[in-house]
Amino acid sequence: MTDIVIIGAGTAGLTAGIYAARAGKSVKVLESTVYGGQIVNTPDIENYPGMAHVSGFEFAQKLYEQATGLGVEVVMTSAASIKDQGDTKVVVTTGNEEIPCKAVILATGAKNRHLGLEGEDKLVGRGISYCATCDGMFFRKKDVAVNGGGNTALGDALYLAGICNKVYLIHRRDQFRGAERDARKLEACDNVEFVLNSNVTRLNDENGKLSSIEVTDKNTKEVRTIPVSALFVAIGQTPDNGAFSDLVELDEKGYIRAGEDCKTSCEGIFAAGDCRTKSLRQLTTAAGDGAVAATEACTYIDRQ
Numbered sequence: 001m002t003d004i005v006i007i008g009a010g011t012a013g014l015t016a017g018i019y020a021a022r023a024g025k026s027v028k029v030l031e032s033t034v035y036g037g038q039i040v041n042t043p044d045i046e047n048y049p050g051m052a053h054v055s056g057f058e059f060a061q062k063l064y065e066q067a068t069g070l071g072v073e074v075v076m077t078s079a080a081s082i083k084d085q086g087d088t089k090v091v092v093t094t095g096n097e098e099i100p101c102k103a104v105i106l107a108t109g110a111k112n113r114h115l116g117l118e119g120e121d122k123l124v125g126r127g128i129s130y131c132a133t134c135d136g137m138f139f140r141k142k143d144v145a146v147n148g149g150g151n152t153a154l155g156d157a158l159y160l161a162g163i164c165n166k167v168y169l170i171h172r173r174d175q176f177r178g179a180e181r182d183a184r185k186l187e188a189c190d191n192v193e194f195v196l197n198s199n200v201t202r203l204n205d206e207n208g209k210l211s212s213i214e215v216t217d218k219n220t221k222e223v224r225t226i227p228v229s230a231l232f233v234a235i236g237q238t239p240d241n242g243a244f245s246d247l248v249e250l251d252e253k254g255y256i257r258a259g260e261d262c263k264t265s266c267e268g269i270f271a272a273g274d275c276r277t278k279s280l281r282q283l284t285t286a287a288g289d290g291a292v293a294a295t296e297a298c299t300y301i302d303r304q
């Protein structure tokens with residue numbers, strides 16, 4: 001039987017894997033998409049201690065190599081549910097495989113929030129994107145827009161300003177939530193225009209591709225049509241913990257209720273990183289959670 005199954009191979013999950021493997025436990029990390037989690041979409045990380053600059057992709061790659069080098073097994077599969085059999089937990093995958101283990105760490109992160117506009121889903125890959133580093137190069141020298149005011153939106157806008165002809169940064173307020181330093185860098189870019197106090201209210205397409213967006217000023221209600229080849233939606237994330245809600249308590253927004261010790265309402269199940277209730281969701285806090293959750297899980301197993 002595996003000692004610890006970790007669900008999610010983002011920063012929290014892989015860090016938990018590193019700590020658990022170094023503590024002598026056997027570890028499986030289940031990942032449904034790509035290892036690294038959300039950070040792979042960040043062009044330049046400037047706030048991880050000890051690394052002045054690193055791309056999210058490089059960070060994720062190093063984390064993966066560090067974890068697997070220590071013996072952590074990363075399995076590409078989705079967890080559909082968990083059965084609680086007391087000292088044994090059984091993680092059931094979407095392919096109906098059952099993985100028995102002694103403890104589970106949920107590190108499911110969060111998924112990109114969508115605007116919910118008509119045509120949004122249909123235009124994904126045809127002008128709508130949730131990842132500037134993945135898709136930005138397709139729109140090289142074109143006019144594009146970024147929607148959002150957090151660190152992701154600011155980082156995306158900076159990255160796109162370097163490769164696109166023009167970048168409209170649309171945000172629903174007149175102040176950014178993201179780092180002041182990045183906002184100042186964007187102000188200094190000749191090809192970046194801030195469209196503040198505004199929401200994207202309509203997506204227009206031609207021949208199945210995004211051709212322009214309509215943006216409504218919240219105060220004046222004025223509607224402006226901006227011709228763009230791409231809209232990068234960076235309006236935050238929402239948790240995705242529904243599959244485990246029968247076992248662990250969620251808050252009203254769907255985050256797993258767990259304190260700084262990463263213990264959930266179910267003994268033997270821990271939560272780490274962006275998927276749990278916390279005040280600051282950052283790379284550093286995800287890594288910190290991974291370390292705590294793994295240590296708590298090891299202690300729990302050793303007491304069995």
Ligand code: NAP
Pocket residue numbers: 042044045046047113115147148149150151152153155172173176177178199234235236237280281282283
């Ligand atoms: P975020 O910080 O939650 O920001 C989301 C932004 O989208 C906010 O500006 C919000 O506006 C706006 N927004 C939310 N819902 C909206 C809607 N329906 N329509 C229009 N705008 C909407 O999300 P994030 O930028 O993806 O960042 C997530 C976490 O990762 C944060 O903790 C962030 O600091 C962290 N992160 C860190 C780094 C880094 O350290 N290098 C890089 C990327 C992300 P309001 O401001 O009005 O609420």
